Amino acid sequence: MEELHISPADPRGSPAKEQQAAGVGILLQIMMLVLSFVLGHVLRRHRFYYLPEASASLLIGLTVGVLANISNTENNIRAWFNFHEEFFFLFLLPPIILYPFFVLTQSGFSLQPKPFFSNFGAIVTFAIFGTFVASVVTGILVYLGGVTFLMYKLPFVECLMFGALISATDPVTVLSIFQELGTDVNLYALVFGESVLNDAMAISLYRTMSLVRSHTSGQSFFMLVVRFLETFVGSMSAGVGVGFTSALISFLVVCYSSDLNFPNLFKYAGLDIDNLQNLESCLFVLFPYFSYMLAEGLGLSGIVSILFTGIVMKHYSFSNLSDSSQKFVSAFFHLISSLAETFVFIYMGFDIAMEQHSWSHIGFIFFSILFIGIARAANVFSCAYLVNLARPAHRKIPMKHQKALWYSGLRGAMAFALALQSVHDLPEGHGQTIFTATTAIVVLTVLLIGGSTGTMLENLQVVGDEHDGPLGESFEANNGYIAPSYDGESSSGNRFKMKLKEFHNSTSSFTALDKNYLTPFFTTHGGDEDEHDHFLGDSRR
């Protein structure tokens, strides 16, 4: 790369040189991206699951960072990686969030509506209540750790902020392993649903705590709850609204162009279909951004909003697309999300190598990892207990699924994003400590948990060939589309249990609303959900 610096003289002098340095940085980044992709491909081809793609990217970033450190050109190279927060939030995070919704692999493991809806109550419990528990437990433990001089001391509110941001789990690596190895659809729905909604909760909690921190005077607990609901419900409503708008528009476009389904009738219909696909895809790419911008414009959380837009679009708009458009949209989000994710992991590896380490950070990282393990256990096992209280015997979440759920709590891009924001939100030392700790935690969990998830899931016997049969059918046998009506056998009339069941029933009435009104209205296929199920069943044979 050195020869680039002695390239033909540019008359514009210093600013041009700076621009050139930025160019060299981007060149280096592109080379690292290419290397990561090729390496990831080779590793996957040899079924070497101990080093998933994310870890490979991390290690490449780490290696380049260490080399840069040794070659003493640190300041120069540091400048190459000028990582704008805005760039991250606007261009890297949205595809990473959206991709999981639109996976359409041949192995049939996309977010199928049935297992998702029948586990909706459990998912919401894990994601909303569980994440709240995990955040508070982590926050309190980190605060106590600070008080007892085990680790760097942070104010209580900042501990809660850290607890919230570190509770955002990342589905990508675990889900990709699930997809390759095959697993129970219910477990898949739980892990996926939890890790998706959990981000929304973590962000809302983080924002609420951030508001509390900046207005220390006269904040009642009531105001706190209002602020939280404002962020969460507001962003959710904006996201859901944009999602339904997109469903409506895609529905109208499809109706308007419905004669295109018979290409032989029109002379240039081939081209028209190409253009229709392009239009559909454009709308699909634009609406999530619209949702993001609308929420941010309203002072809400764009990421939470985009999440809910993704959910609604997956369920309603996506099925309006033609087959080829569905394939394209899926491949498109796959492409940009893997580019974005690889970039984030390379950056994290690089950052770790560049960081000035101090012992206080090492202690903070070590105890944080311990505490988030405890907090995740508090989340998973308490929520599973609650969910099992409300479920009939044959639908209880088995212990091995609970353990798998506990183990699959990787931290990823979202925790990193919030930590990046905390550097701006908190005073210098504190934000930097949180950022360093979060980066290290993400790297360690990705390397350790990501590398061992395959083995762990096999030991828990939740993956492998016995689950590899016709998933659709085995699902069909266990759980209907409509949540079961709790036949007789639940006899105890405990009031708390009743409440839980009411909540479950409201879930099933939402399912009915969806099936009877929303799906027929917003999509072109009346109620042919079974088609999806057949696809799921067939594709695994």
Next chain:
Amino acid sequence: MEELHISPADPRGSPAKEQQAAGVGILLQIMMLVLSFVLGHVLRRHRFYYLPEASASLLIGLTVGVLANISNTENNIRAWFNFHEEFFFLFLLPPIILYPFFVLTQSGFSLQPKPFFSNFGAIVTFAIFGTFVASVVTGILVYLGGVTFLMYKLPFVECLMFGALISATDPVTVLSIFQELGTDVNLYALVFGESVLNDAMAISLYRTMSLVRSHTSGQSFFMLVVRFLETFVGSMSAGVGVGFTSALISFLVVCYSSDLNFPNLFKYAGLDIDNLQNLESCLFVLFPYFSYMLAEGLGLSGIVSILFTGIVMKHYSFSNLSDSSQKFVSAFFHLISSLAETFVFIYMGFDIAMEQHSWSHIGFIFFSILFIGIARAANVFSCAYLVNLARPAHRKIPMKHQKALWYSGLRGAMAFALALQSVHDLPEGHGQTIFTATTAIVVLTVLLIGGSTGTMLENLQVVGDEHDGPLGESFEANNGYIAPSYDGESSSGNRFKMKLKEFHNSTSSFTALDKNYLTPFFTTHGGDEDEHDHFLGDSRR
């Protein structure tokens, strides 16, 4: 939109408000994009060729701009459209440049290698010599116009800069009409090849003139030529080098993964193929950027480099991709290029409405349009004369093709990009005048020429059903893959003609080099070019 300003109070005050305004701007832009796409789709469905998509976008931008002007919130809205030059050059221009290479429509009108190579000499003549002629003629006429007080007076070098930037033609609208209506493959290859290479020439000329302007002292004509060759040949070499690297890597990836073509042999091969496609697509997206950055890092022109990378990638790397990857890459570039282009046209319309107009600008615009028409005539007819001198009788470019070529000289995104740069390169008033004039010229040519090209081409009888037959065969009948060996009938021994023919022969020896060495080495298909041809022929039936 107004309610967004009185949204829930944000504690961070003014900078947050600014960010909110930017958010509202992006919201508005997304809405305009959605509207443009839907409107464009409706217009195309009704075969209303007088208002192509580009014009529709322009008019939407214009309308919003006028409304914003009337509502007197000009300053506010102006701020919404903070259009960063860097954003344009890095994110909008590359897909617009690359897309035409990877068109893969069902009507078979992509850049087929045969007509392109057999017209290579003509294309190079039009693009290199012709663009030089057009630039110089425009520059001189604009200078003379300034001297005779017909229009705003610019220094001679700046006139040449303007001449160079306004000579960059835009293929997209014309080609899309050609694609919908069908035309002669030779004319298509000429128009396409000329408009692609012509950009490279225009940029290099512009940069050379820009260097001359900033170093007025002691620049000999010799240095000028050296500078020009440095930019042009340097950028071309960088682009071609990266293109061949990409071909080699894609070739290696395909060889390494070649057993994936038999998915039944492997249990999870379905997923592997998905991942392979993702890898291939990533490489395809990354390499053009690598080329851009490499050239910019070397102080050369990234856009010229990306152009040549596109040419090489189209010819060698693209054929290594699997069918589904080819479809995906094509749809991907279609998507982002149409987003980028629509955005640029909306912006131009908006800018026109916002601009403070003065009479000097109107005059400048009027005479510029006159002069570029004259300059384009000088380009097309003189080059066609030269080409026809060297060609045997049955391959001469007919007058109606020359007229069609003259007429299809729309100005588009590239001229706009260079004008945007000239605002920075030239003193305040001059750069602004050139920018305003260029924007207006682009808008007018797109509206007038774009809207009437269909009619014009029909009047010239170069489109329509008589050309709609098996194109491959009619091409086969007229011109072989190897340029013909000038059998006997060219008897006159004029030295100039001999030179021209030597040039033509060198073109055909390049064709032989490509066929015998490059294509077999860099691609997986040995020499099955005929396959492409059959595709071309069949698809029109």
